[in-house]
Amino acid sequence: MDIVYDIILILHFIGLASVVGGFLVQMKSTDRGVNPAMVHGALTQLVTGLLLVGLPEMGVATPYTGWEAWDHTKIAIKLILTVIITILAFVGRRKPRPQTGIWGAIGGLSIATIVIAVVW
Numbered sequence: 066m067d068i069v070y071d072i073i074l075i076l077h078f079i080g081l082a083s084v085v086g087g088f089l090v091q092m093k094s095t096d097r098g099v100n101p102a103m104v105h106g107a108l109t110q111l112v113t114g115l116l117l118v119g120l121p122e123m124g125v126a127t128p129y130t131g132w133e134a135w136d137h138t139k140i141a142i143k144l145i146l147t148v149i150i151t152i153l154a155f156v157g158r159r160k161p162r163p164q165t166g167i168w169g170a171i172g173g174l175s176i177a178t179i180v181i182a183v184v185w
């Protein structure tokens with residue numbers, strides 16, 4: 066199952082690129098909002114993140130950092146932030162532009178999640 070784990074981890078990075086890319090590409094726009102890349106990226110992070118935790122928990126895959134070494138508080142905070150990001154993406158998708166607040170919140174929380182993933 067380690068090849069499955071690797072594929073899910075690759076998808077985790079593609080999801081990261083999608084949500085942050087969807088945010089960055091609008092940096093200079095006057096009509097900022099939630100675009101499909103941000104919605105699909107947020108959902109991808111939620112699903113792949115849960116699988117990255119679930120597969121080792123079921124004992125069918127080995128994470129790179131070692132399951133015992135994981136800080137579950139870090140994972141919980143990443144999960145909470147990602148749920149907020151996903152909710153904001155779905156709320157923003159239905160609202161008329163510009164929605165600079167929601168756009169900025171999704172971008173800021175996503176970058177904060179990267180910092181937590183790497184530094185914690």
Ligand code: HEM
Nearest residue numbers: 081110114115117118128129130143144147178179182183
């Ligand atoms: C916007 C949301 C997210 C971003 C930007 C993000 C980013 C990252 C990054 C940069 C890494 C590689 C560095 C590391 O290993 O810590 C990573 C790994 C990981 N992420 Fe996420 N993540 C997100 C959401 C989630 C969620 C919701 C979960 C689980 C509930 C999760 C679970 C994991 C796990 C378990 C790894 C470690 C994989 C391993 O070491 O084998 N992530 N994430």
